Amino acid sequence: MKSKKNYPKSFSHIGITVPNITEAVKFYSEVMGWYIIMEPSLVKKVTETAIGQMCIDVFGNDWETFEIAHMSTSDGIGIELFSFPNGLKEAPEFNPFNTGLFHFCVQDPDIEGLTQKIVEYGGKQRMPIREYYPDDKPYKMVYVQDPFGIVFEIYTHSYELTYSSGAYAK
Secondary structure: OOOOOOOOOOOOEEEEEOOOHHHHHHHHHHOOOOEEEEEEEEEEOOOOOHHHHHHHHHHOOOOOEEEEEEEEOOOOOEEEEEEOOOOOOOOOOOOOOOOOOOOEEEEOOOHHHHHHHHHHOOOEEOOOOEEOOOOOOOOEEEEEEOOOOOEEEEEOOOHHHHHHOOOOOO
């Protein structure tokens, strides 16, 4: 499949809604090592500020305040955390078969260590750590879940290296 402009766009950031912004910033900074770019801050529904007006545009009028924090991965991908006081606080239902965001993925050569740390901080390991090419290359992956119920994946190697060799071939 080709498009008229045949160049990939870069990934800027992802927004994640969490039940408690302080706990989420602690988890993602201590476990994932993500940098805190902006400490948790309160956003109010006001038209006098750019962020207030933008959030009214995006969320509509059915809110008064929420908390937001900004973090960054080592390669500059932004993580925008949101916590709404009136939102549901239980873990989202894991249903990869429905349309919507299924997961995100991080990369760490110490997949075992990171998985263990996630579990120690209240997360879950959703499957055994698996190798893509057990006889050829040490490429591993695992699905995990943070303490808030958000599912994500860990790779030991880059996306390009993992799939360029035909992970599903044979």
